[in-house]
Amino acid sequence: xxxxxxxxxxxxxxxxxxxxxxxxxxxxxxxxxxxxxxxxxxxxxxxxxxxxxxxxxxxxxxxxxxxxxxxxxxxxxxxxxxxxxxxxxxxxxxxxxxxxxxxxxxxxxxxxxxxxxxxxxxxxxxxxxxxxxxxxxxxxxxxxxxxxxxxxxxxxxxxxxxxxxxxxxxxxxxxxxxxxxxxxxxxxxxxxxxxxxxxxxxxxxxxxxxxxxxxxxxxxxxxxxxxxxxxxxxxxxxxxxxxxxxxxxxxxxxxxxxxxxxxxxxxxxxxxxxxxxxxxxxxxxxxxxxxxxxxxxxxxxxxxxxxxxxx
Amino acid sequence: xxxxxxxxxxxxxxxxxxxxxxxxxxxxxxxxxxxxxxxxxxxxxxxxxxxxxxxxxxxxxxxxxxxxxxxxxxxxxxxxxxxxxxxxxxxxxxxxxxxxxxxxxxxxxxxxxxxxxxxxxxxxxxxxxxxxxxxxxxxxxxxxxxxxxxxxxxxxxxxxxxxxxxxxxxxxxxxxxxxxxxxxxxxxxxxxxxxxxxxxxxxxxxxxxxxxxxxxxxxxxxxxxxxxxxxxxxxxxxxxxxxxxxxxxxxxxxxxxxxxxxxxxxxxxxxxxxxxxxxxxxxxxxxxxxxxxxxxxxxxxxxxxxxxxxxxxxxxxxxxxxxxxxxxxxxxxxxxxxxxxxxxxxxxxxxxxxxxxxxxxxxxxxxxxxxxxxxxxxxxxxxxxxxxxxxxxxxxxxxxxxxxxxxx
Numbered sequence: 103x104x105x106x107x108x109x110x111x112x113x114x115x116x117x118x119x120x121x122x123x124x125x126x127x128x129x130x131x132x133x134x135x136x137x138x139x140x141x142x143x144x145x146x147x148x149x150x151x152x153x154x155x156x157x158x159x160x161x162x163x164x165x166x167x168x169x170x171x172x173x174x175x176x177x178x179x180x181x182x183x184x185x186x187x188x189x190x191x192x193x194x195x196x197x198x199x200x201x202x203x204x205x206x207x208x209x210x211x212x213x214x215x216x217x218x219x220x221x222x223x224x225x226x227x228x229x230x231x232x233x234x235x236x237x238x239x240x241x242x243x244x245x246x247x248x249x250x251x252x253x254x255x256x257x258x259x260x261x262x263x264x265x266x267x268x269x270x271x272x273x274x275x276x277x278x279x280x281x282x283x284x285x286x287x288x289x290x291x292x293x294x295x296x297x298x299x300x301x302x303x304x305x306x307x308x309x310x311x312x313x314x315x316x317x318x319x320x321x322x323x324x325x326x327x328x329x330x331x332x333x334x335x336x337x338x339x340x341x342x343x344x345x346x347x348x349x350x351x352x353x354x355x356x357x358x359x360x361x362x363x364x365x366x367x368x369x370x371x372x373x374x375x376x377x378x379x380x381x382x383x384x385x386x387x388x389x390x391x392x393x394x395x396x397x398x399x400x401x402x403x404x405x406x407x408x409x410x411x412x413x
Numbered sequence: 414x415x416x417x418x419x420x421x422x423x424x425x426x427x428x429x430x431x432x433x434x435x436x437x438x439x440x441x442x443x444x445x446x447x448x449x450x451x452x453x454x455x456x457x458x459x460x461x462x463x464x465x466x467x468x469x470x471x472x473x474x475x476x477x478x479x480x481x482x483x484x485x486x487x488x489x490x491x492x493x494x495x496x497x498x499x500x501x502x503x504x505x506x507x508x509x510x511x512x513x514x515x516x517x518x519x520x521x522x523x524x525x526x527x528x529x530x531x532x533x534x535x536x537x538x539x540x541x542x543x544x545x546x547x548x549x550x551x552x553x554x555x556x557x558x559x560x561x562x563x564x565x566x567x568x569x570x571x572x573x574x575x576x577x578x579x580x581x582x583x584x585x586x587x588x589x590x591x592x593x594x595x596x597x598x599x600x601x602x603x604x605x606x607x608x609x610x611x612x613x614x615x616x617x618x619x620x621x622x623x624x625x626x627x628x629x630x631x632x633x634x635x636x637x638x639x640x641x642x643x644x645x646x647x648x649x650x651x652x653x654x655x656x657x658x659x660x661x662x663x664x665x666x667x668x669x670x671x672x673x674x675x676x677x678x679x680x681x682x683x684x685x686x687x688x689x690x691x692x693x694x695x696x697x698x699x700x701x702x703x704x705x706x707x708x709x710x711x712x713x714x715x716x717x718x719x720x721x722x723x724x725x726x727x728x729x730x731x732x733x734x735x736x737x738x739x740x741x742x743x744x745x746x747x748x749x750x751x752x753x754x755x756x757x758x759x760x761x762x763x764x765x766x767x768x769x770x771x772x773x774x775x776x777x778x779x780x781x782x783x784x785x786x787x788x789x790x791x792x793x794x795x796x797x798x799x800x801x802x803x804x805x806x807x808x809x810x811x812x813x814x815x816x817x818x819x820x821x
Binding site (some may be wrong): 138227230305306377 | 420426529530534535539604608755757
């Protein structure tokens with residue numbers, strides 16, 4: 103049963119299918135908002151198969167081992183994070199005190215692999231893209247951590263399952279975290295490198311940034327890792343900020359969960375279709391001057407409320 | 414951090430045509446830029462000398478894929494001046510109408526490209542969708558989306574029907590509505606403004622010194638427009654405002670172009686309302702009397718100059734074209750210094766560059782040991798070089814000839 107859970111449902115196979123499906127949802131919504139037709143539902147899968155079949159080219163000066171292993175690391179890290187997140191009940195597949203920190207940590211790994219992949223590609227565009235990835239990482243990661251940990255602080259519990267249980271018992275308290283949800287959604291755009299924070303892979307400036315030299319199956323794995331990261335990060339946000347409907351029957355809960363993920367993907371698609379790409383220094387300023395204070399205020403608020411609740 | 418040089422081009426996603434920009438960076442800041450142009454040189458000026466005037470006209474129209482009518486009108490105006498032809502009023506009006514439709518499609522295209530350069534793809538899709546309306550009209554009138562071939566010596570080749578006029582007027586209203594919305598987006602969308610304002614600064618003095626033209630110059634409060642200053646075609650008969658802006662940056666260039674779109678709609682309405690009756694062209698001679706003429710034309714990108722020297726035959730002795738982009742290149746170098754790398758594509762795109770219009774053969778500063786060869790010497794050099802590698806094409810040709818002979 104454990105193997106079934108890990109490999110089939112709600113494990114790797116489910117993640118891959120959901121990742122590809124929500125890539126389609128995202129692309130379709132983005133296209134419709136731009137008055138375009140958009141791709142058919144199987145396009146992400148077709149792209150994936152096409153890339154796998156393509157020739158792989160590894161730059162001569164690149165560090166071969168790192169170059170090849172980075173996509174795998176990115177994929178593994180995102181999938182591992184998924185097992186600790188409660189999806190449509192208050193239980194996660196695996197759970198322990200402090201797993202919220204571990205999930206956050208595992209979710210920072212993909213960005214680091216982008217940096218290493220770009221840096222060890224040794225091409226100019228990759229290097230610039232890699233450095234931008236890392237610069238951006240320092241800007242959005244702190245507000246994201248603060249925002250995501252605010253509910254944990256309120257629930258006085260460091261496991262995601264525990265937090266979900268707490269908010270299911272006190273659903274109104276979840277409304278307190280709305281500002282943090284906003285911060286988390288915006289920083290998620292930075293993590294996923296979407297407009298307006300797609301600076302590391304800005305096509306018109308640095309071609310494809312860290313992925314410029316990637317081809318064939320390595321690129322396919324990277325893209326799959328990013329698709330899955332959307333689902334995992336979305337699930338994390340949903341578990342933290344929208345812990346509703348967790349007590350429903352499993353099939354209904356599952357539908358509610360899918361709806362919540364669709365909501366996150368829709369927000370991403372809307373934000374990226376109404377904005378222009380920022381410059382890196384504008385992005386850093388925005389994260390530190392606006393998002394970080396908002397997240398800090400949320401932490402403060404939650405501390406005060408927690409003091410009242412537990413006194 | 415030490416200075417690094419990164420290449421933007423000859424092949425790069427930000428460039429629609431090949432050109433090479435070597436950008437020296439100090440961190441993310443641009444220290445200097447070096448340009449290498451000429452990848453698109455096609456020798457059109459020389460080719461015109463080998464062709465009759467009317468053949469040359471169609472070649473000239475293919476200088477640019479966007480402002481094709483601009484070049485052909487500028488060229489034909491010079492010819493008509495030499496031949497002393499009086500183009501009928503209706504011909505001039507239709508010529509002007511096409512010119513303004515072309516300006517609309519060029520500016521909408523630019524708006525989309527500029528939005529794409531700063532990662533705002535939604536605006537790109539919207540602007541290009543609306544551009545299709547204009548493209549349809551151009552195709553309806555001229556039979557082609559880009560090279561309409563409307564001009565001919567002594568007038569135009571296509572007349573307008575009342576149905577076409579009504580159709581154009583209807584779509585101009587739609588476009589005006591949409592353009593108002595884009596103007597609103599450009600002045601209210603905060604990320605767009607953040608990306609466009611205060612970058613690519615060019616002062617009025619610099620714009621005049623470096624000879625910038627068109628919207629690039631007008632966005633630096635240089636009040637200059639050939640349509641008003643030296644009216645040609647039917648521009649003397651219509652009322653319009655020259656859009657000038659004092660932002661001096663890329664944002665100002667957006668405002669000027671959006672403003673010019675609105676003026677174009679008004680010009681088109683006036684032209685169609687007052688369209689005179691009568692013939693659209695006069696009969697033109699095959700031979701143009703000897704003489705020389707310069708014609709100026711306000712293309713969507715700025716002032717376009719054509720010089721024609723005739724020698725009394727049916728072929729020109731010399732044709733010289735100064736496309737607006739050429740006048741703007743020096744300003745780009747000035748604009749780009751001190752900006753961030755992220756802004757390089759939009760600053761280059763802000764002059765609405767058209768590389769193929771501009772490219773010409775130039776002699777580069779010669780490195781040591783370089784020499785200029787005649788065609789014959791270059792051919793001989795090639796033969797010798799391959800012979801040294803052990804390949805003799807003369808032998809191969811002989812062999813081939815004998816083999817073919819045997820087969821026969």
